[in-house]
Amino acid sequence: MVVGLLGILKAGGAYTSLDPSYPAERLAYMLSDSGPVMVLSHGPARQVLEVARREFPQELSILDLEADAGLWSEQPCENLDPLELGLSSHHLAYVMYTSGSTGRPKGVMTSIVRW
Numbered sequence: 001m002v003v004g005l006l007g008i009l010k011a012g013g014a015y016t017s018l019d020p021s022y023p024a025e026r027l028a029y030m031l032s033d034s035g036p037v038m039v040l041s042h043g044p045a046r047q048v049l050e051v052a053r054r055e056f057p058q059e060l061s062i063l064d065l066e067a068d069a070g071l072w073s074e075q076p077c078e079n080l081d082p083l084e085l086g087l088s089s090h091h092l093a094y095v096m097y098t099s100g101s102t103g104r105p106k107g108v109m110t111s112i113v114r115w
Helices: 002-010 024-034 045-054
Strands: 038-041 061-064 092-097 107-111
Touching: 024 045, 024 107, 038 045, 045 061
Parallel strands: 038 061
Antiparallel strands: 092 107
């Protein structure tokens, strides 16, 4: 998963951690709130995400890092040029969700700023 996170950031995407131990309703809310176009998963977590995806209002692709390795393993290994993608260190890097103890979890958007 660390390699997946690094790939997301290098491609200019942002990530949200989805804990498969969370209830399907919470995962569905986090998916709906963050609006991802794809979810990286592996092993048993995929079954949990499939349940949450049923409650998600948009089309969502789930890429299993192990089972779907053939879909991505032949892709180029070179880093994308962030400047060519129009990215800066102020673009969104990840969304972290609060515990939701006062109701619905709140997403906190964070960018990575270079020093």
